[in-house]
Amino acid sequence: MxxxxxxxxxxxxxxxxxxxxxxxxxxxxxxxxxxxxxxxxxxxxxxxxxxxxxxxxxxxxxxxxxxxxxxxxxxxxxxxxxxxxxxxxxxxxxxxxxxxxxxxxxxxxxxxxxxxxxAVRDIVExxxxxxxxxxxxxxxxxxxxxxxxxxxxxxxxxxxxxxxxxxxxxxxxxxxxxxxxxxxxxxxxxxxxxxxxxxxxxxxxxxxxxxxxxxxxxxxxxxxxxxxxxxxxxxxxxxxxxxxxxxxxxxxxxxxxxxxxxxVATSITDFNCDGAEDIAIGDPKATVGGKASAGVIRVVYGDGKGTAEITQDLDWVPGDAEADDWFGEVIDAVDHDEDGCTDLVVGVPAEDLGSAVDAGVVDVLHGARGGIGTGAATLHLEQGTGSGAVAAAASQSGDRMGHAVAAGRTSAGEPYLLIGVPGQNSGSLAKAGMVFYLRGKTNTSVTQNSPNVPGGDEAGDGFGTSVAADGSHLAVGAPAETVGGHAGAGSVWTFGHTVGADGIPTPLAGITQDSDALSGGSEAGDEFGATLAMADYTTAGPATATESVLAIGSPGEGLSVDNVNRAETGRVIAVRITATGTYSQLNSFWQGTNEDGVSGASEPGDHFGDQIAIVNTAPRAQSTAATMRIAVGVSGEDIGSAPDAGAVQTFSLLGAPGNSDLWIAPGSAGIPGSPGTDQYVGHNIHFTGTKLYVGMPYGPSSYGSLHALPMSNAIAGGTVAQVTTYQPGTGGLPPVGDRFGHSAR
Structure with missing residues (x-):
């Protein structure tokens, strides 16, 4: 031509x-x-x-x-x-x-x-x-x-x-x-x-x-x-x-x-929608404007595009910075308004509203091309305001709305929010608990008294203390639930995203350690369901996942090891939930003995399962032992002469625990330093498709820190690559803070 x-x-x-x-x-x-x-x-x-x-x-x-x-x-x-x-x-x-x-x-x-x-769609990236x-x-x-x-x-x-x-x-x-x-x-x-x-x-x-x-x-x-x-x-x-x-x-x-x-790549957090991964890091104990523990969230934009500070004193963030708000205590992320920019979901359960102490609120801070706060107005969720079930409820002392939040997208791509309100009263029953579920035009509340939800409201259950969700299912934990006369044994409920004629997501099952499908049994103080994590599970790929893996933590679980009872050593159970809502146990994770194949040994006060993170690194392919990973926080772990130094253990969700576990603590897996007293490592962990984030808000830095481990660092036998450390005073972050790394998304 x-x-x-x-x-x-x-x-x-x-x-x-x-x-x-x-x-x-x-x-x-x-x-x-x-x-x-x-x-x-x-x-x-x-x-x-x-x-x-x-x-x-x-x-x-x-x-x-x-x-x-x-x-x-x-x-x-x-x-x-x-x-x-x-x-x-x-x-x-x-x-x-x-x-x-x-x-x-x-x-x-x-x-x-x-x-x-x-179909008609916007192009967002x-x-x-x-x-x-x-x-x-x-x-x-x-x-x-x-x-x-x-x-x-x-x-x-x-x-x-x-x-x-x-x-x-x-x-x-x-x-x-x-x-x-x-x-x-x-x-x-x-x-x-x-x-x-x-x-x-x-x-x-x-x-x-x-x-x-x-x-x-x-x-x-x-x-x-x-x-x-x-x-x-x-x-x-x-x-x-x-x-x-x-x-x-x-x-x-x-x-x-x-x-x-x-x-097939997992989605990234991208608040300024430039294609580079960003990170939001909570420091809820930070002082703001002289207000102790008012709380701050710091954002680090990818590709060296700077940092940002978010507090309740900003014009576009509802409320005001007040002492003991603990803003940044609970965060999650999702593109809630479907504009291609990730939005930050912030639970502020310690927020006082008038005379209602610790009533709690949730804010969705919208991402935009100029960064968080430069685009759409913040979505403020507060009981008694707005619309739907949120507006129909009333803010009361101790509700702690936003104590737990799960933000994501259904398998059809529709954004949702699941919000725990564990201190909500039910009539005369104090702190029975409740959750809000928001998706599209759905704005509803769920309690144990809702239609077809197993059990019933009881004082002190704390329904909504923990929540988890993925594209197919939802899960709500009540770790204070009494089961079979055992106080604080704990329970978990699962739901489907489909909203029925009664206006609530479809109830599927109530799960306790007494359930036939699970090993073990309910005991006082187990706190079964204190922590939850969920990920899509694909049985045959490439396909859209219709099943889920739900990890349930029992950090208060006492186990008999070598004929000696180890109080509050902790355990995690992984459960497979099918498309029809049936469930079965996939795996049980615990530290066991010095002689088995799992690193460490179960000791009193370890609190194995204090936090859980799971990830499916290939959500569009058939799930395998290599693609399904779990990280377990062991915040009470004593290491050498350092009590409560804490650690993280990772496993394959689908393989034998002893064949895939990796012990992570300061001085290993690329994390700098060495274990120290009361560091409580494992209290904040979060998986993405390429990284494991390990927060160290309790030291050794006086400000706290957050370490981003490449996925290879978090896999047994993987190559240890350079770890990215976020810490006040470095990388453009101001040298102030108190509990930096308490949360991260």
Whole structure:
């Protein structure tokens, strides 16, 4: 193909007659992405009458100023042209990773834009390539109505005939209503692209950039390339003297492993939506404005983009910093408003409201391109205000709303919040406990008196002391529950996300240590359910997980070891929950004896299970012993002459504990220093898909610290890599604080 003139990028800005631009914008406001007049079709392609290209998407950037096409390659991801998002595509295809600069909407599976078939999603994250006109685009929610197209494994060859599809212009239409397709013949392939010539007069036009170029093998489509540039012969708005139908496509056949690595990765915390991982660290005992233990949260933005301090004295954070608020005691993170920026969920259970001491509140602090606090207004949740069950309740002393929070997304991608209120009274029953469940329009409360929930409210149960959730299930702990006459034996309840006619998530089971499926038995002071952690469990992949693994901690559990009772040594049980809600024991974790295969030995006061973190490092694949990990905090562990030094032990959730355990303490696994008295290591631990965070708020630093261990450091036999340490006075963090590292997300 001649190099002069250069083919134009088919995703260029749509700039033309004001009437056409107005028509497109007006149609967008009514939910249609094309003009409403009936289209005519010409040599640039024919309408797709077979519905065989439903994986094709129309992309509209900004206020309908730029339109492109794309292709669904995963339920959460599109492939499209980077030029669709570049500031000046004729000069550079450089696109920053993260949230698109302008609001961008994708319509997937709607081959006729005049219908309501398929799905409409926002594009909330871009992962661009630097070597070709290509970007992965993450959707705000999964698309389950349309089957993604697989990537081809073989390069296009000279002379090969392929078909392309797109929503771009035709000869006579500025914005056609129907997806159109055409055939092309490959010219000369290169490492990242290939030239082509349209067959029978077909050509890619403005708006076709990012559309699929497809090979058919045994009746099935494979994605070979994407539309990128074209001479646009006979396209609407192009001079009639231009008759060439050739152009350039971007190859994708060599990118299967790159695409796979991105689409199966666990989500990261990204408060400023730039594609780099951030971390929020709670210091609830910090002094703010002279108010002792008012509390502060410090944010460290990834890629060296600075730090931020969040307190209740900021204008955009509800309330005021007050002594003993302990702001930052409880935190979690999720993209609650589905805009591509992670939001920080903060439980402040020690917040006083008027005369109600320790009534508690929960705030959702929204992430934004400029960082937390620069975008949407904070969502403030306080009993007696707002809407739904939260508004119907009343704040009372000792409620401790937000004592535990779990934030995440259902398997359908919908954000949810599960909030524990363990001090809530039930009539005359003090501290029976309650939880709030918020998802979409659902704003409901659940107690042990709710329909079909096993048991009943009792004084002092503390239902909601602990909570956990994943895409399929919810769990609520009441470690103070009396079971079989044993005070403080503890219980756990499981639920499904589906909300029934009674307005609450579906109750599934009540679990105690007396349950037939579990080993052991309920005893006074076990505190079964004091800590909970949950992760998606996939039995056959790739698929959407419908099962869960729930880890239940009993830090007060007394065990007989070598015929000697070890009080409050602690134990953790891992439970598998099926799609129907049945459960069975997967594993029991405890330190055992000096002679068994598990590191350490059960000793009085170890409190094994004081905290638990679990992770599925490959949630889109079949779960294995290598991908399912658990970290257990042993905050009361004595090490040498240092009482209550604390430690962390990691295991495979699915393998034999003695074959996979790793002992982690200062001086090991890359954590600097040595064990010290009353350090209580293991009191704060948190897994991500790539790291284990270990908080050390009790020293040796007078401020506290947090250590980010690469996953290899947290696996038995793994390579010990460099640990990242966050500590006041370093890395841009001010040299102040008291309990830094108490919480982290």
């Amino acid at each position: 001649p190099t002069t003139p250069r083919p134009e990028r088919s995703g260029a800005v749509r700039r033309s007659r004001p009437v056409a631009r107005f028509a497109l914008a007006a149609a967008l406001l009514t939910g249609s992405l094309a003009v409403t007049t009936a289209p005519t079709y010409a040599v640039t392609g024919t309408p797709d009458s077979t519905n065989g290209y439903t994986y094709t998407a129309q992309v509209v950037v900004g206020d309908a100023m730029r339109g492109c096409s794309a292709v669904l390659v995963d339920r959460d991801w599109l492939l499209t042209a980077a030029s669709c998002f570049a500031e000046a595509p004729a000069q550079s295809l450089a696109v920053p990773p993260g949230k698109p600069r302008l609001k961008t909407t994708a319509t997937i599976g709607r081959t006729d834009l005049g219908t309501n078939q398929g 871009l992962v661009p390539r630097t070597d070709r006109d290509l970007a992965l685009a993450r959707l705000s929610r999964p698309v389950t109505e349309v089957t993604p197209i697989p990537l081809a494994g073989a390069a296009p060859t000279a002379g090969e005939e392929l078909r392309f599809a797109g929503y771009g212009r035709t000869t006579t239409d500025w914005a056609p209503v129907k997806l159109h397709t055409g055939a092309l013949t490959v010219g000369a392939p290169s490492a990242t692209s290939a030239t082509y010539t349209g067959k029978d007069g077909a050509a890619a036009c403005m708006g076709d950039a990012g559309g699929p170029v497809v090979r058919t093998v045994n009746g099935a489509h494979q994605l070979v390339a994407l539309n990128s540039r074209s001479y646009q012969g006979s396209c609407f708005g192009i001079a009639t003297t231009e008759t060439r139908t050739g152009g350039v496509v971007t190859r994708v056949d060599d990118l299967a492993s790159w695409v796979e690595s991105k689409v």
